[in-house]
Amino acid sequence: MKRIGLLGCGTIGTAIAVAIDDGTIPRAELTQVYDISRDAAEGLTAKLSRKPTIMENPHLLSSGPVDIVVEAASQGALTDVALSIIQNRRDLMVMSVGALLDESVRSVIFDAVREYGVSVYVPTGAIAGMDGIRAVRDELDTVTLTTTKHPDSLRGAPFFDVHDAPDIDSIDAPTTIFEGPAVDAVSLFPTNINVAAILSLSGIGGNRTIVRVVADPAAVTNTHMIEAAGEFGRMQYTIENRPSSENPRTSRLALLAAIDMLRGYCSDDGLGFPCT
Numbered sequence: 390m391k392r393i394g395l396l397g398c399g400t401i402g403t404a405i406a407v408a409i410d411d412g413t414i415p416r417a418e419l420t421q422v423y424d425i426s427r428d429a430a431e432g433l434t435a436k437l438s439r440k441p442t443i444m445e446n447p448h449l450l451s452s453g454p455v456d457i458v459v460e461a462a463s464q465g466a467l468t469d470v471a472l473s474i475i476q477n478r479r480d481l482m483v484m485s486v487g488a489l490l491d492e493s494v495r496s497v498i499f500d501a502v503r504e505y506g507v508s509v510y511v512p513t514g515a516i517a518g519m520d521g522i523r524a525v526r527d528e529l530d531t532v533t534l535t536t537t538k539h540p541d542s543l544r545g546a547p548f549f550d551v552h553d554a555p556d557i558d559s560i561d562a563p564t565t566i567f568e569g570p571a572v573d574a575v576s577l578f579p580t581n582i583n584v585a586a587i588l589s590l591s592g593i594g595g596n597r598t599i600v601r602v603v604a605d606p607a608a609v610t611n612t613h614m615i616e617a618a619g620e621f622g623r624m625q626y627t628i629e630n631r632p633s634s635e636n637p638r639t640s641r642l643a644l645l646a647a648i649d650m651l652r653g654y655c656s657d658d659g660l661g662f663p664c665t
């Protein structure tokens with residue numbers, strides 16, 4: 390039985406907690422949870438038959454009886470608590486992957502992982518095909534991600550504050566609002582473009598992976614088109630994700646990928662793949 394702590398009780402956190410509670414993730418016990426919003430943590434525990442303890446602060450999450458802490462909160466939350474989780478010798482699963490494109494954050498986390506002998510797990514989230522990208526990473530010349538979302542899914546991103554951006558309500562046709570390196574995309578769209586970080590970490594890094602963000606008022610899916618080319622040949626594929634019913638920014642595939650990775654971690658068949 391693996392003991393799981395949960396940081397963040399929103400869309401993804403709730404899906405994971407319910408999957409543990411109803412047995413979709415066998416051999417798992419949700420022992421403790423934390424959310425910056427006490428209401429969110431209480432709302433989540435109310436849905437569960439086996440109640441975890443609600444912790445008073447995020448650092449306590451890893452000092453109690455847990456094998457792994459699942460971060461499903463925000464890039465800031467991950468940056469704040471990753472080190473204390475690892476120093477407490479707990480494994481860590483990361484959903485706010487964009488934080489890992491910051492080289493200083495990544496090196497602190499990965500150095501600590503080596504020192505304390507734990508593992509960091511990064512589910513493939515809202516994309517697929519990362520096995521292929523990883524296999525050819527040494528032969529890749531170019532990787533481009535074109536993400537198309539409804540403007541409502543992009544609303545509130547810092548991009549609209551710091552750039553000479555179009556008024557989101559005036560977009561009436563598919564419009565490329567951003568094109569640049571993934572490392573910039575994840576800070577300008579921190580809750581919308583985690584896939585850029587997953588693709589970068591699997592392939593040629595956040596400076597060389599190019600991201601296009603397209604706002605399309607007719608979009609009913611969150612669509613990611615990946616194009617990769619190099620000595621190995623060329624790949625091009627598209628994933629059309631249904632947004633989760635609770636949060637239009639989060640695709641249903643991201644919830645399912647997280648649940649699947651935890652299922653592997655909690656089983657003893659060795660199918661939980663660590664990132665480090």
Ligand SMILES: NC(=O)c1ccc[n+]([C@@H]2O[C@H](COP(=O)([O-])OP(=O)(O)OC[C@H]3O[C@@H](n4cnc5c(N)ncnc54)[C@H](O)[C@@H]3O)[C@@H](O)[C@H]2O)c1
Pocket residue numbers: 396397398399400401402423424425426429447461462463464465466483484485486512513514515516579580581583584636638639640643
């Ligand atoms: N890897 C992927 O493919 C992928 C896909 C979708 C979302 N995400 C990321 O996963 C995270 C969770 O997504 P979600 O859809 O569940 O979001 P959500 O907004 O539904 O829930 C996030 C929860 O975290 C809490 N929270 C925010 N900051 C916190 C902090 N500093 N400390 C503690 N709790 C905090 C919020 O109160 C909220 O309850 C986000 O960062 C999101 O960008 C990753």
